[in-house]
Amino acid sequence: MSVEQAYEVLGRAGELPYGQARTIMVEEALRLAEAAADERLAYRIRHYLRNEYSQSGERAKAFAVFVRCLSDYDRNPELGEEHRLFWGFKGTVTGLTRFPEIPLVRTLAVLDDMERRYRLAGEGLQPVYMCRAVVTQHIHGAEAAEEWYTRWHAAPRTRLSDCEGCDPSSKVAYLGARGRDEDAMALAEPLLRGELGCDEQPQTILTELLPIYLRTGRLDAAVDAHRRAYRAQRDRLSELWGIAVHLEFCARTGNEARGLELLERHLGWLDRAPTPYDGMRFAAAGALLLRRLAEIGHGDVSVRRPAHGDRPAAEVLAADLRAELTREALDLAARFDARNGTPEQGRLVRDLLDAEPLVDHLPLTPYARRAPAPSPAPAPQEDFGGVDDVDRLFDLAEEHWRRREFAAALAAWRRVDAVAGDLSAVQRGRRVDGEGLERLLTGDPQGAIELWRRSAELYAQGGDEESARSATSRYASVLCQAGQAEAGLPLLESTYAWLNSHGADPRRVLAARGRLAAAYGEAGRTDDALALLDAEPAPTEPDDLGDQEMIRARVLGAAGREAELTPVLRRAVGGFRESGQRAVLAEAAFLLGRRLAASEAEEEAAEADALLTEAITNAPVDMAGLRAAAYAVRGGHLLGRGDAARAAEDLVEAVAGFTAEGSHHQAAYARQDLCVAYLETGRYLEAAETAEEALPLFTAHGDADAARRTRYLLANAQRDLGEVDAAAETFTRLAEDERADQPSAAARLLVQAGDLLSRLDKDATAAERFAAAAEASTAAGDPYGTVQALRRRALCVMWSGSAEDGLTAMAGARAALANLPGDEPAALAWETALVDFDEARILGALERFDEAIAGAERAAAAFADLDQKDPAEAAARLRADLIAARSGPADAGS
Template identity: 50%
Template sequence: MSTDDVYALMARSQELPYGEARTVLVEDALRRAEAAGDEVLAFHVRVRLTDAYRYGGEPAKAFATFGRTLAEHDRDPARFDETHSLLWQMKAAVSSLTLFPEIPLDRAYAVLEDMERRYKAAGHSLQAVYHYRNVVARHIGDGSADEWYLKWRAAERDDLSDCEGCDPTGMARHLVEAGRYEEAFEIAAPVLSSRLSCNEQPQSIQTALLPVYLRTGRGEQAADAHRRAYRVHRARLADLSDIAEHLEFCAVTGNEARGLEILQRHLGWLDRAPSAHADMEFSAAAALVLDRVAAAGHGAAAIRRPAADGRAAADVPLPELHTELAERATALADRFDARNGTSHQGDRVRATLAAEPVAGFVPLAAHHRRPAPASVPPPVPQNDLTSVDDLGELLDLVDRRRADNDLDGMRAAWRRFDAVAETTEPTPPQKARRLDGRGVEHAVDGDGHGAVACWEEAARLFAELGDETRRHRTLGRLGALRIDLGDDGGLEQVIASAGHLAAHPGEDGDATAALLRLATAYVRFDRPADALAALDEIVPDDAPDRAGELWFLRGQALLQQGGTDEAAAALRRSIDAARTSGEPETVASPGLLLARILARREEGPDEETFALLDEVIAALPGPSPMRASAHSERGLAFLAADRPADAVADLAEAIAAWTAQGAHEQAVRLRVDLAAAYLSTGRNFEAAEVAEEALPNLDGDAGQRCRLILAHAQKGMGEEDAAATFASLAEDAARDGRHDAVAHFLDEAAGVLTALDKDAQAAERFAEAAESYEKAGDPYGLVRTRRRAAMCLFWSGDADKALTAMDTARAALAGLPPDNEPARIWETALVSYDQARILAQVGRLPEAASHASAAADGFTTLDETDAAEEATRLHADIRSALS
């Protein structure tokens, strides 16, 4: 076995995040080092394997590797010299020993004693020792935790102290357990804005502060900390305990749906939990989430349990899973308490299972709607009607109040009618009118089918009574409602009503109302010519108070016919009429439609568009679908006008409003636009979060657009996941045969990887991108990605493959089109410069000098001064090495 293989495997492992894949590579490296008989190399690999086990979610395995490396070091410190690493790993060994109830607590104390001895002998501060004595004391609920905390804070920090993020995190956890929330915040606050490079930060301190934020009135900070920290934790099995804290946070802040989503994502991790303690904490928090979900009225739901250990995936009833998890957490707590000789872990589990909501509902983002409290209808005023005992007079009062849109007054009159009717028998006409009124009440309450039943019977009774006017009034309402309910047969009733009332107007406004209702129905059925014909029958002077509605319907019909300018003119007349009507809310419908027309013109939205939308929103102070539509339109108009920062607030409000109304399809579509707005303003985190909310409900072009936004947001945050997202977009493009898109997305993926120093992986992606550029007929992309693949191979330590890859890049230069000389010279100079660097590294200095000189000449030809100077310096360095 070659030790070169060991170094190559270790180098590859460094490109991977902690987890199973990285651990497997380090284990393989250890086997090869042992097979090669290199004890020192095996020792160093074993030290790295301890970290891989710990951060990869297998702390139990770290006991063996740590114990062996410590023993080897003690046997021959000069030969096995990783003193600092081993002293650092002792801290993790102490805390890990507490996480398994089958390990006697004495072992943790023994390691603490050994740790203190070694730290003193090496001249280190005991600050870290006091820290981990506090950890053990807090684990068992021992009162000495306060004493160790004070010593910990007072001791001087040194290079074995936990990092500037982890140290205050531990202190904050101590203070949180003691209920000292403001003190915890004061300790953590100074580092919250620091750039923390530790593997565990800043997500650990953000998670530790969740209860602090909640109990000190900092709800927005709590929501932000939850979303940012969980985003990191969710990919790490080792962080299962932290994920449990996020589950509890969701359960106590009214975010049961989010908690259920997290539970479902990680439920399968219980089968490979990093420790019994993490298992216990996750199980307890998950049970709490399920309890909250049931309390919210979803106790009949089923939870998908992933397949594991030979068990097939299955849906488990929520109550059954809740009981299982609660019992699992309690049983584990009993084992810890038996080992520890205290009830502390059991007390913590019981507190979690019984946790009550904290701080009310905490919206996790601007577009998350705070649940509206259950509305309690105000008492219907009846005092002014108690003296009215005449049923006819009450019916006339109903008609007057209905005409005035006084719904409360109308209901009060009906209640009085019903009370009087208990002692005074209504006449048949009065019964029919009361039944018609019940239909109105059902319609106002949103009970369409109840209204239909009442109006059908009322129309029948009016027919029997020979009251054709009232019958056709009722038929018109009945037909319109049937259409709203999806019953196209209602159109015939609307037509009959309008025909009769136009020929026999009856009371003032009957004919106008019927014809407007008919025009509305024709617009609904996309029959604009019939709608315009119905509107032409209306005598404007007969309905001055309905001019706004008339012109609005005319505008809709004209728009259906394709007459955009004519429609806009009609809508402007409707808006003018609405403005003079004394009812500002009537501006909303025509104003919103006109704004949509203006926003979709080729030149895009203008100032009139925004002024109209401002007016519409101002006219609708309360929640409504139309207000949600107006915010949607204004947000999209801001996006179209390249004002994404202005779009954010409107899109967030629209999503919140649609979600509150149960219109999830509209909310999902707008989330993609909101994500785009966030991305355009550099708010990558928010863009990624919103895109991920939308993705599960999208497919096709919308899904691809959403993933593209997500990929760029992930890239902006420096997340490795961006490479995978770009790669998935490349797979989609490949299925469609779009080689240019495949090449672009693979190029992006490679760029992400090389920015993260994942050079071996980046080289593979650049090579794949080059193949696609070749298929797409893009010679420039081909040269560039072959060259970058070569450089990534070079940076990953594989100079031989890098030289071969660079040769392919040089060969591709021949395919550059001759009609663009500057581009050809630029690409050739870049290849020459990078090729010189690789050749110089492998000792082929004469060739390197020649390529460096050629690069300098090419850059100089293009007047690229900085690049030419850099190439000249490289050439001089190579010439110096030659001499």
Template identity: 45%
Template sequence: MASVEDVYDLMDRAYELPYGQAKSALLEEALRHAEALGDRDLAFEVRLNLTEAYQYGAEPAKSFATFSRCLAEYDADPARFTDTDHYNLLWQFKWIVYNMTYFPEVPLPRARDALAEMERRYQAAGYGLHAVYAHHCYLAQHVGDRDAAAEWFHRWQTTPRDDLSDCEGCDPSGKVDYLAWAGRDEEAVELAAPVVAEELTCEVQPQGILTNLLLPYLRTGRHEQAAAAHRRAYRIIRGDASYLAELGEHIRFCALTGNEARGLEILERELPLLERAGSPRVAMIFAAAAGLLLRRLAETGHGSAPVRRGGAEVTVDALRAEMESTAREIAARFDTRNGSAEQSRQVEETLAAEPLVDHLPLLPHARRSSAPPPPPAPVADDPGGLLDEAERHWERGDLEAAFAAWERYDAIGGSPGDAHAGRRADGLGLAAAVRGRFDEAVRRWRDAALAHERAGDEPRRQACLGRLGLALCELGEAEEGLALVEASTAYLIEHGDADRAAGARGRLARAYARTGRTEDAVALLRSALDAAEPPRAADGDLMILLARLLAESGDDADIAEAERLAGRGRRALRGRGGPDLADACMLHAALLTLLASEAEDMIETAQEALGAYEEALAAAPRSDAGLRATAHARRGELLLTLGKAAEAADDLVEAVAAFTALGSADRAALARAGLCRAYLATGRPLEAAETAEEALAMLPRDHDVRAVVRLTHGRALRELGEPEAAVDAFAEAADALDERSAPPEQIAEAHEAAGEILARLPDRRAEAAGHFAAAAERYDGVDRARMLRLQALMLYGVEGRDQVFDILARARTVLDALPHDDPAVLRERAQTAFEQGGVLEELNRAEEAADRYAEAADAFAGVGDHHRAAMAAQYRDRLRASGD
């Protein structure tokens, strides 16, 4: 038979666990043993604890029996019990009365009788009625008696608090819930403000009051506060069955704010909890919110979309029907019990709710990027003028404006004649080529060349043949393609103007590069640029092309030359401006960033790169969303490297929003990888954690960036006070870094971070020791010694003293090989010697222990830590005195 000590051991183990089935199971086992021992007082104590575990562990139905048994025992012989026992019973009375409203099987008169009994007992014990009035208000609210609820709320508000009132976080939370139900949103927000600002916490706060504030915040236009409340509260309650109703409120919030995608993520994650609903009422609230979200998804065209449910999938429409039916059926049972239609009214109101906000960004980067402005309307209104306008825009790189002018030409019917027909076919070929449709481009340019020939416009014909040849090279038809480009280039150099000649050289260089003749391309461009003084905009195009070809070689000298050429090309293109200048700036910035990592004047070079990105954003048209997004992303990463995290965050927010709007999920994920680091560096761990989680969900499993994101995620979780999740993140980061043969010190840092957290958690010292050992294997020098010492400390009491001493001896060996005058080494020697002294003392090796303490005292004094030096000296003297 188990002993009393065994029962207390089970209770102690339960105390270490979070509320839930595991905790309750240990207490149930403790109760069985206490009853078998016949120890009534011990059984009473266990039952009180079990009632609490059921209340907070999503099993309130079970609390009725344990509480009733405790109450009956108390009433049978009050003298047996302490004042604390009596107080705990009165406190738990509130839970039981409240729980009765959550089960339609409990008759309403029984709930009212229990509330009256609670009032009687509170008065008899000399307590006030503050908490009693609160529960009268809850009951009136539940049945829909608005007049009674208002009266009880008034009494609640005007009655002084006492020792049986809910805590200073929970009591306002209940009041906020009533005020929101009564439509008194401004009062709700005002009442809650001090509680939210003071960061009051208990078992159910701040998540409870923040959830209750979601609708008041939304309905009063406090959108940023609503988003922050959702993010913070949901993070605390996710995956917790005891918060099923609150999870439903967060799903409803998403449905009302244009965040249906996030709402669906939450629904898929939390839907399994519905099967473990602690009461019919929380199941009803969750199902109604799910029904609303699924209706919104169906209305936006996603009714047939799959929803993950356990190991299977169900459509949005099918799950919606089930959730609506569940909510309505439970509401009907409550209405029958209550004699009112209040619960059905609430369910129907939820199911039919319309969004309160078109789209509320939950994080800064989640805002919807504004659509780029349409290209300016063409100025010309005659066919020839429109063709001239389109070609000018094309030459400046403004493709959207060029397309708009060509489309306007088509809309007015064009004009007869081969000259205009050739120019329009040329434009169609250009449009096809920039979209990668080279087969179509070849067809269009063959037509254009014939039309130019018939019109007698040989320069246009030759330029067109050059484009045709380059397209054929893209299609792998090099023999015909190169011949056309070479002939076209020869003609235009001899007969064309400077701009056409430069364009022809650029086409030939591209054709050479495309067909594997990069050296010929480079030689051609260098020859052309030797005579380009002073350079014109067309020469700037050639400089940028040559810079790209040289940069692709990867040779240090070529990259340095590429940077110089990109800078010259950038300056030459300033007269033209627009997209071509923006592209040049982007290339120059990228090359400067590459060189900055090895340059002696790294900061100056990086600043020059920032200036190039700034000019790129100024030059790029608003319609070029892709280039602008890339500029923001690259500048953000560079700012992050320079330690300017706040500025980096602004750029990376823009990048994420823009890439998301463009549908570029992979690039949006990479921008999030940088943004989470920027958020963390600016003291925003919640945003950092959520952004990291978004990035991890989007990045491929084998992507190199995942390990860095995992590290950032772990650091953010550590700051948020989520130690278990932080340990998992650091451990996964260490594994990922190891798989990718990352620098050993990076892997060690991840192991060290995991070990530091585990060292502070109950019963996790052996795991902490394992991480410190892994870090020691990868660190060098004093860091290796430090990790060995921490490993030994974690094994103290877990392994034998001899093994602990052996690990400390290994740390000492590492330190002996390091410079003794290094302050970091000296401090670590002091700490290692001190720990060795303690172990030796326990091994009854007093003389050696005294020597180690003496060494520690000298070393601590050497680094100015006089307090610890004195302590080590005291231990030394004690041992030496006892030896004498």
């Protein structure tokens, strides 16, 4: 066993996120140090381990390690690390209060010992006052802690005070408990402006501010705080207390569905809560959420409880889980109160269990607050209350039907039901026609067929053969649409022939002709369909012209004759504009706008905007899906033209509309574009959350390509959001997906992961990513990518602590230069110069100065020959630094 091994393991642990894997590696480093009998190193590693336990949610283990460190120091003060030791008192004292089995007298004794040691060492007492305030508040309540808070706030900061980000956070928690909301927000302001911070911020202070924002009506700030803080806390068991605050937030803002999602995600953490206090807080917040679900009518939902120990995973009824969580929270509170000799914790838990909503519904995303928008200028509805003439009502209903004003048509038929007495056979046929339309509108085509077949029989009984044929044409058309063309098409042909040859109403003839043409188009008889549409008589009314051209467009589209569609749709839009039929105008404008949005011609792009706007403003309430699609297309169009801010507004509406319609797959694609818009406008949090919402939808639908693209967008959002570890992991997973089929793409993704890890000083892991990138570049036949990745790997190997290994790795990069094509001398010279430059840096670290200086000189000369001024100057500076380092010992000796 060697000390070097302990340092190596400790270094690798530092590249991992807090959690079990990292803790195990630090424990291994301690074992190696103890085996090497290095008492000082073992003592230092124990201080690291205490922090690891705290950060990974194993607070009880942290206490034991702190006691061992304290004992070791008292036995041998020469071990040093006084700062770490004295710092550890704070987390130990405040942590002891969170375990009801630890006697209060012990906590107070440790607190007194802390103050004694601080005084003996001449340290300021601000951290002591902070601990006394926390302990007093836990036992007696916030009001009783006022004196200690005042001392804490007034005392000057010391080197042992919590950092300038965390100290205000603790104070905000106290001020919030005292109801001093404005003081709390004033204290938090510098931190929220980004002037102060650390790894724990701003998520901790944002969580403390959540109830304050709600109480003071700062609702937008509350939403932002919830989203940002939860995102930073959601993967860390040590943040269970914060998860509880977010559960309470959801329960009290009308976001019970979101709260249930969080409860299911974190319920398993309750079985391994960092402290009993955290478990009590989580259980109480979970019980509150389940109470609110019952109060809004969802008390019968089931909650999936994960397996734990011998207990299998199971679906638990919300009511049963609520009773269990309530009992657990109250039992723990009773244990704390018994230990403390006060009723304070029981009071707080009961207040939480009984808490009422502060807001009816606080939307957490822009699209959550948008219900399907009604038409901005809905068509006026006729007041049928004053019409008693049944035939007049039938005429009105059928006119509205023809104009696709379905709500008005149905209202007229309802009026018939209210005022009609005995109806003739023809009148009954007209009424059954309306019932057929209603069935069709509600998604029951078979019901419509049966009813229209019945209306045709009634018309025939009444001697109205023309209406009978027209009704037959309608149900025959639905038969064809339902895949029964063998039955429907002959009926369409015969009814059209009869209507056309018997002098029927021209509009009925045109309608029957259009249905037959559409059926021919669906059957692949494109020429027959187009010939029929061009037959006489031609439409004379603008709405009939619009109808005909829409059918022509569908026939051409089915035949793949896309190039012919634009003028056809233009004629349809013109006809509907002239007739004022808004619903069909919305459809035609959308189809034409979507086509023109794909055009690169500037005038067509501008026209596309206008057409899509026309579709949005004319689509009635019952065409919410078309409106959402128009928003999606217009948003994508704006995004492509570089107007990401306006695109985001449209795409928000698209997501809202598709989601409200239940079109979740279309909503996923709109989210994907919205994520791009958010990225381009610097709204990285929204981008990340939008991508995360879209991913499971693509996965469920089996669209692997869309899922990969969305993960790439997510990685970029994570990177720009500062979630560098997560971004590196996402890039790495993407590379694994791409490696087999797209090795060049995998190489680029691995380089991005390596860049991010290197930025975090996780150089050993970065070196692994660059090595994998080199392999992928070789597989892709990219020798330049191979050289670049190997060179960067060598630097990371050096930075991770082994310059000798870095030099060996750089030899691999130099060997790979031989694979670069000889017909690109400038590129070869550039890559060679970069290898010379970086190799010189490694040689300098090894104090092989003569070789390093020679490499720097070669690099400087090559960069100069390539007219690369900045790199040449950098190489010259490196050479000068190396010369100075080589002569340093001689100068010191003289």
